[in-house]
Amino acid sequence: MTKTHCRFALFPPTIILLSVLLSAAHSQEFSKSDLLDFADSLFQQADYLNAAHEYRRYLFLFPGEENSDFVQFRLAASYQNAGKLESAIQAYQLLIDTFPFSTLMQRAQSNIAQCQLLEGNKEMAIRSLQQFLSTYPESDLAPRAQFMIATVQMEGKDWEKASKTWEKIAVKYPDTRFAEASHRLICIVRSSKLMPQRSPTFSGLLSAVIPGLGQAYSGRFLDGLQSLTVIGTIGAGTAYYINREQYEVAIPVGLLGLFFYAGNVYGGVQAAMTFNSRQEDKFLDGLRDEIHKSGLFGMSRTRSTDISLVLLRARF
Numbered sequence: 001m002t003k004t005h006c007r008f009a010l011f012p013p014t015i016i017l018l019s020v021l022l023s024a025a026h027s028q029e030f031s032k033s034d035l036l037d038f039a040d041s042l043f044q045q046a047d048y049l050n051a052a053h054e055y056r057r058y059l060f061l062f063p064g065e066e067n068s069d070f071v072q073f074r075l076a077a078s079y080q081n082a083g084k085l086e087s088a089i090q091a092y093q094l095l096i097d098t099f100p101f102s103t104l105m106q107r108a109q110s111n112i113a114q115c116q117l118l119e120g121n122k123e124m125a126i127r128s129l130q131q132f133l134s135t136y137p138e139s140d141l142a143p144r145a146q147f148m149i150a151t152v153q154m155e156g157k158d159w160e161k162a163s164k165t166w167e168k169i170a171v172k173y174p175d176t177r178f179a180e181a182s183h184r185l186i187c188i189v190r191s192s193k194l195m196p197q198r199s200p201t202f203s204g205l206l207s208a209v210i211p212g213l214g215q216a217y218s219g220r221f222l223d224g225l226q227s228l229t230v231i232g233t234i235g236a237g238t239a240y241y242i243n244r245e246q247y248e249v250a251i252p253v254g255l256l257g258l259f260f261y262a263g264n265v266y267g268g269v270q271a272a273m274t275f276n277s278r279q280e281d282k283f284l285d286g287l288r289d290e291i292h293k294s295g296l297f298g299m300s301r302t303r304s305t306d307i308s309l310v311l312l313r314a315r316f
Contacts, residue, residue: 032062036071043074048082069099073108085115106132110141114148122152143169143178147296150182154287157280163189181294188287195279198272207268211261214268218275227264234260 039054055075059068076091092108092115099105113128129145136142150165166182166189173179198218207214211231212224234257241250291297 035061036067039074043078043081046081048078049084052078052082052084052087069095069102069104072098073104076108076111080111080115080118083118085119089115106136106139106141109135110145113145117148117152122156126152143173143176144296146173147178147182150185151291154185154284157284159189159192177294177296181291181296184290184294185287188290192283195283196275197279198275200269200272200276203272204265204269207265211264214265215271218268218271220271220274223267223271227260227267231257231260231264 035054035058039051039058042048042051042054052075055071055078058071059075062068065071072091072095076088076095079085079088079091089112092112095102095108096105102108109128109132113125113132116128117125126149129149132139132145133142139145146165146169150162150169153162153165163186166186169176169182170179170186203214203217205214206217207227210228212227215221215224215227234253238250238254238257241247241253
C-alpha cells in the first residue's frame with residue numbers, strides 16, 4: 001500500500017475521533033444544566049433516591065463547579081427525605097468540611113441534628129442542636145432548633161423542661177411563629193397539674209385489703225371483679241377443706257390462693273401506673289395536636305404521631 005493510500009486510510013478514523021471529541025464536548029456542555037434540572041425534577045416528584053443518584057453523577061462529572069455546595073446540599077436532602085439518614089449525615093458533613101464558607105453551612109448543621117433525631121438518637125440530636133444554638137444564636141433557624149429541643153423533651157413527658165424551653169423561645173424570639181406556638185403550649189402544660197392521676201401505692205393497698213379494689217379504683221372494673229371472684233373462690237375452697245381437715249388439699253389450694261392474691265396486689269399497682277400512663281399519653285396527644293395545627297413544620301395533622309420522629313422534609 002502506498003503512502004498516499006495510508007493517509008487516506010487513516011483519514012476516516014481521524015474524522016470519527018474528532019467527531020466523537022466534539023460531540024463529547026458538546027454533550028458535556030449540554031448535560032451540565034440539563035442533568036441538574038433532571039435531578040431537581042426527580043426531587044420535586046419525591047423520587048429521592050434517583051435524585052440522589054443524579055446529584056452524585058453531577059458532582060462526579062463536574063467537580064469544582066461554583067454551585068457544588070448547593071448540589072451537595074441537595075444530595076444530602078435527597079438522602080434525608082428518602083430515609084437514608086446515615087448517608088444524609090455523611091453528605092451534610094462533607095458539605096461542611098469541603099465548603100466551610102458556604103451559605104448553606106447553618107442549614108447543613110441543623111439538618112444533621114434533625115437526622116440524628118429521626119434516627120432515634122435523641123441525646124446526640126439535642127447536643128447537636130445546642131451546639132448549633134451556641135454557634136449561631138442569631139440564625140433564622142435558631143427558633144426552630146430550640147423548638148425541636150422542646151419537642152424532644154415533650155415526647156419524653158418531661159413537661160417542666162419542655163415548658164422552660166418554650167419560655168426561652170417566647171422571650172428570645174418573640175416575633176416568630178415559634179414564640180406564638182410556645183405561648184399556647186405553655187398554657188396547656190400548666191393544666192397538666194389537673195391531669196387525673198392514681199397512686200400506685202394506694203391502689204396496691206386497696207387490692208391488699210379487698211382483692212380487685214385497686215383495679216376498680218384505677219378504672220379497670222372487670223379486672224377487679226375477676227380478681228375478687230378468683231381469690232374469693234379459692235379462699236372459700238381453702239376454708240372448706242380446712243373445715244373438713246383435708247389439709248393435703250387445703251394447703252396446695254391455699255398456696256395457689258396466695259399466688260393469685262400477690263398477683264392481685266401487683267395488678268392493683270400496675271393498674272394505677274397504666275391509668276397514669278394513659279392520661280399522660282392523652283395529654284401528650286393534645287400537645288402534639290397543637291403543634292400540628294400551628295403548621296410550624298409543614299406537617300399534616302396526625303394524632304398519636306411522635307413529632308420528634310416525623311420525617312421533616314429537607315428543602316432547598
